[in-house]
Amino acid sequence: MSSESEHLKLALHNIEVLAYLSERPDFCDWTATVAFYTAVHVVEAVFFHDSKRVGFSHIQNHEERERILKSIKSYQNLYKHYRPLASASVIARYLRSENQKGLCEYMNHDQVEDALIKHHLAQLIKTAGRFLSPDCASQLAEKLHELSK
């Protein structure tokens, strides 16, 4: 079973990938997907740290994770930023248009950076900080700050 620190490690790794992709505007679909999976690991870290209160520590699938985030009121603000990330990643992976541009037709590189990463992912990490251990929260915040420079 993954722990808070294991999810933190994966989230930090994904943020490094986001930094790499920030130099590659033609891969905004992958940027959106990595941003979402960063959010998944942050949320899973929250669930693990909060497990005594909520009664579970790990969620097996996306549907169940979403159901918990939106139905438990204390997680509502997490979900407000998680859902747009999930939505963009679904479009990136599954929407097929005639010109095959997918997400890049919907959101350009700057919009992915500004709306998904600097806003939704940043706010999700900030909100998650209230649930995580102080060390975990500060590491995530620092890493994201580096990315925003």
Next chain:
Amino acid sequence: MAVTDKQTYIPTVFSNKQGRMVIRSKDRTRFSAVVRQAVAACGAHRRKDQVVFRKQFENLAGLLGGWVHKRRTRLAKAFLTVWDTGLVFIIVSKERAYNAGLEHDLTHLDIKVAQSKDFSQIALSVQALPCCSSTGYEHFCNPKATLEYTGLPVLSGVERNVE
């Protein structure tokens, strides 16, 4: 409109009846089949749960219809479809560009339904798509279990056909 013309999805209209939105479908048989699939997808297996579920499904479809109606100038398509894991409300924007306002509204709706006791039997997800052809949205809609909101009320004097 190609999909509706092929009758792949079930055209569903909604109207304001005594202050609340209700839905109507001409195709009762296919509509009932969608409800049965929805029952299974949401795990309402007990007979007692199914009675509650059908009422909640009807109310949800009406609520979503009202939501669509309020944003009809911004939406090209709206569907309520059944996946293995539950219901999915899919909207297709008239714009190709990302619309933060529409995403925000959809998230708010999603949370409202999830936290409402009136929809305790319902497992609903939501997904906004940018303006796209049927090639794009068909991938998200169950060909055998999708209601398509067809816009403003067009039927008059027709009985409610919701089970």
